[in-house]
Amino acid sequence: MPSVPEPSVPGGFAETYRLQQARYPEQGPGWQPVHTVYVPADRFSARTVAEWGERALSLLKAHLAGPDEVAEVFDVPSGLAGVVHEMVLRKLSTEPVEDLRVDFEDGYGVRPGPVEDGHVAQAVEAVAALHAAGALPRRWGPRVKSFADGDPARSVRTLHLFLAGVVERVGELPGGFTVTFPKVLMEGYLGQFAQVLGELEAELGVRLRFEMQVEAPQTLPFLRGDLNESLGGRLAAAHFGVFDYTAALGLPPHEQRLDHPACDHARHVMQTAFAGTGVELSDGSLAAAPASDRAGDVHGLWRRHAELVRHSLRHGFYQGWDMHPSHLVSRFATVYAFHLARYDSYRERVLAWEERRSAGGGVMDEPATIRTLAAALRRADAALP
Template sequence: MPVVPEPPGGFAEAYRAQQARYPQLSAAPGWQPVHTVYVPADRFSARTVDEWRDHALSLVKAHLGGPGELVEVFGVPRGPAAAVHEKVLAKLTHEPIEDLRVDFEDGYGVRPDEVEDGHVEQAAEAVAALHAAGALPRRWGPRVKSFADGDPGRSVRTLGGFVTGVVERVGELPAGFTVTFPKVLMEDYLPQFAGVLERLEAGLDVRLRFEMQVEAPQTLPFLRAELAESLGGRLAAAHFGVFDYTAALGLPPHEQRLDHPACDHARHVMQTAFAGTGVELSDGSLAASPASDRAVDVHALWLRHAELVRHSLRHGFYQGWDMHPSHLVSRFATVYAFHLAHYDSYRERVSAWEEQREAGGGVMDEPATIRTLAAALRRADAALP
């Protein structure tokens, strides 16, 4: 008779810990915005979404005649170009912004308390108006000042005023709310900020989650899976901040770019830390707009932005930050081309696996690859209009 040992002691406890820490190991990816648009709080209004849509569409009308120019300007493969062109126009028309952040930090600056308080009220009023019009993006919220600036009171005051102002005007906190917490130089700031959210929840009967920004090399050492678990499920995402990060490393200004190897390292640390936890990842931005309204300058901006978006996508970062209406065109065109380029071949390989037949072309898929292919298809279905 074979000797069958008992299961190892403590296994059940370890397995429960695994399930709590890595809830997304075998889960299908859900919808995640392909971008975050952030607008300085003093420039944000109920017209912001319409203004970004109209500006982006005017650029398309003036400088993107048809699918052929997608190939030339963005490097979109000729095969899916017509479908990409159609989808970009539809997206810009019906949902130009998926995720909107009202910025009270670097894009806004330091103002007297009474001035920032006034902009908090204006922002809450604009959110209420967008919600009433059915135009509030699926994700939305503020970016508050960092605790690293030495004034957590201002950060908390803005957050409390913003959330309270929206709830008072709408009667509830509309779906999709999240708050961005920048420049997390100290690990202690995270549970402190989570505690602020917890106290706000108790007072307003809402559920609040936040995104942390990874903007300094000092942040990387304390990124780990247990971090998300320790914050009670309140950490929704980690967003990379390219300019603060590269400046902190001492890179020269012309090398402060998303596709620098130092940024690749930071992104890989973020991926390693949060894989399987359900914490979403977002890349940073291109701090540039077209130098003029001339086609040559608009095309140059689109080309550079498309290169950076493709770089992010190749590295498994499916979301990034957009800073100008022109970026919407290159963002959506590049994302849609990326998903459509391999969609049919991925679907065929998954079907072949499910039907237990050869996929053809010498492909020998492993179970992990099939899971990745299926996840890519679901991600594409969620992203494509």
């Protein structure tokens, strides 16, 4: 065999590889909430989480008596319906809300300064009471007003009062805190908000991360893989806002829906920009509640919500917004059925690959597919109660 000189490493390779590892850490999916519940700040109290759970349980017991109803309303195979029903019942009884936002933006509106200050103080007391009772959701925090509204001082004041108040009342910032930053129409707002967080970190001795909302077509062009890096690693997630986004595109009101092709495009841009970065993705909401407590109206709402949740899941968005207690039933039922339907077949394919044997059924899995199967199993394990 002829001798060849030792190959030289291209100049700059070490730095490029370091950037790759920092920007795309290749970490597998950990726990991510399946939903975020938004509650207007003036209606938020220490009873909110329990009230949502109680209302959802009441609807389930009244209109989803057992596996047959689960199979019929949510199009769940009969073999899974009993397991799904039991899981949803247990979830609503123990942890009805995984992620909570105290909303000072669209769901709250514009109030005089002293009034909003008062609602911040009220929210702080509620958070402290939930924490003391061991009932604070695993993720929690406020949604502040957008800088795009032209009044960043109000947004910053609310966040400062909220954080300082919680730290003072609790003695620390409880785990799971995140703040949602809406209507990011200009990239500069992200850097300015990250600067605000840096100043609050220095003052309060805490580490802060935030979620940006993708609610306008103007936002899509500056989504990219190094965005979190440019913000000092403070960008935790990107959440899609269906109604502002579709309105900005000029879609007619009856087409403002999560499964519109225009929304699919936005979600795919978000996925492309943040793939491999560790920035979580969340879908938006359904702005509807049952027209009445009659079974037909409740089932109709659940069917529509389940359609949208399935659409999100098929597109790789494993989290969404819930705006009404009824949504908890359809959210959990649909998520659990989605993960359970293929769990055993995914596990068999991974085991077959690890044992270097055929999985059967004519399947020839590639390494990338095996990684995806393993990730799906981890995601299911984290989501199922």
